[in-house]
Amino acid sequence: MTASTIELAVTPDDRRIARHAAAAIALAVAEAALPSPLPGVKPGLANIVVLIVLWRHGWRDAAWVSLLRVVAGSLLIGQFLAPGFFLALTGALASLAALALAVRLPRRWFGAVTASVLAAFAHIGGQLLLARLWLVPHDGVFLLAPVFGLSALVFGIVNGLVAAKLLNEDD
Amino acid sequence: MKAWLALLRPGDGFVVLVAALAVGVSFPLLWAGGRPERAVVRVDGKVVAEFPLTAPRRYTVAGPLGETVIEIAPGRARVLSDPGPRQYCVQQGWLTRPNAIAICAPNHVSLSLSGREASHDSLNY
Incomplete structure (x- = not known):
C-alpha cells in the first residue's frame, strides 16, 4: 500500500495573505478582551491591517484579510455563527464596499484616513441596518446611531492615522 | 501632534x-423626541377639554370629589390642585413631553400631552 498524501499548492500570495490575516486576527482577539461601554463600540484595530494591505496589495487581498479575520476571529472568541458574527460579517462586507470606492479616489488628495473613516461609517451603517432588519425590528435602534457615528468617527481617524504612519515609514 | x-x-x-x-x-x-403640542383633559376617560400649549391659562374641571384645576403654560401643563387624598397627580409637577400623563384617579381626571410625533407610548412616574 502506498502512502497517499494530499499536497496543497501554496502560492506566495497565500502566504502573504495568511501573514496579514494572522496579524489582523491577533488584534481582533486582543481587542475582544477590552471592556466596551456599548456592544459595537470598539476600536477595530484589525482594520489598520486591512488598510495597509489595501494600500500595498490592493482590494482583493484586503477582502481576503478582512473576511478571514471575521471567520477565524469569531472561531477563536467562540462567536462563530452567533448574532455577533453576522454583525461583524455585515460590517466587514459594508466597509469592504466602501474601501473599494475609497481606493479609487485620487491618492494625491485622499489618504488612508479617508479610507478608514469611510470604512468605519460603512461598517456601523451595515451593522445598524442588519440589527434593524433582523435583531431589533424597531426603529428604536437608530437612536444609537449618533453614539455609533461618534465612535466610528474617532476610531476611524485614529486607525487611519496609524495606518498612514505605518505606510509612511515603509516608503 | x-x-x-x-x-x-x-x-x-x-x-x-x-x-x-x-x-x-x-x-x-x-x-429631540418631539415637542408636546396640546394638553388633553379627560374625565372618566372622555375628553372634556383640549388646549394648545401656547398661551397660559387655567381650566377647572369637576369630578366626583370636587374640582381639579389644570394649569397650561407655553410648552407644558400641570395639575395645579386636586381634591384627591394622596395628591400624586399634583406632585408630578409640570408635564413637558408628548404622551406624558398625570392621572388624578380619585377624581377620575387625567391630564395628558399630545404631540405630532410621539416618542413614547406613555410616560408616568
Whole structure:
C-alpha cells in the first residue's frame, strides 16, 4: 500500500495573505478582551491591517484579510455563527464596499484616513441596518446611531492615522 | 501632534469635517423626541377639554370629589390642585413631553400631552 498524501499548492500570495490575516486576527482577539461601554463600540484595530494591505496589495487581498479575520476571529472568541458574527460579517462586507470606492479616489488628495473613516461609517451603517432588519425590528435602534457615528468617527481617524504612519515609514 | 497632522492629505480633512458634521447633526435630529403640542383633559376617560400649549391659562374641571384645576403654560401643563387624598397627580409637577400623563384617579381626571410625533407610548412616574 502506498502512502497517499494530499499536497496543497501554496502560492506566495497565500502566504502573504495568511501573514496579514494572522496579524489582523491577533488584534481582533486582543481587542475582544477590552471592556466596551456599548456592544459595537470598539476600536477595530484589525482594520489598520486591512488598510495597509489595501494600500500595498490592493482590494482583493484586503477582502481576503478582512473576511478571514471575521471567520477565524469569531472561531477563536467562540462567536462563530452567533448574532455577533453576522454583525461583524455585515460590517466587514459594508466597509469592504466602501474601501473599494475609497481606493479609487485620487491618492494625491485622499489618504488612508479617508479610507478608514469611510470604512468605519460603512461598517456601523451595515451593522445598524442588519440589527434593524433582523435583531431589533424597531426603529428604536437608530437612536444609537449618533453614539455609533461618534465612535466610528474617532476610531476611524485614529486607525487611519496609524495606518498612514505605518505606510509612511515603509516608503 | 504635528507629525500626525502631516499624515493628513487635503481631502482627508474634508472627509473628517463632513463626517463630524453628520455626527453632530445626528444627535439633535435623533434625540429631540418631539415637542408636546396640546394638553388633553379627560374625565372618566372622555375628553372634556383640549388646549394648545401656547398661551397660559387655567381650566377647572369637576369630578366626583370636587374640582381639579389644570394649569397650561407655553410648552407644558400641570395639575395645579386636586381634591384627591394622596395628591400624586399634583406632585408630578409640570408635564413637558408628548404622551406624558398625570392621572388624578380619585377624581377620575387625567391630564395628558399630545404631540405630532410621539416618542413614547406613555410616560408616568
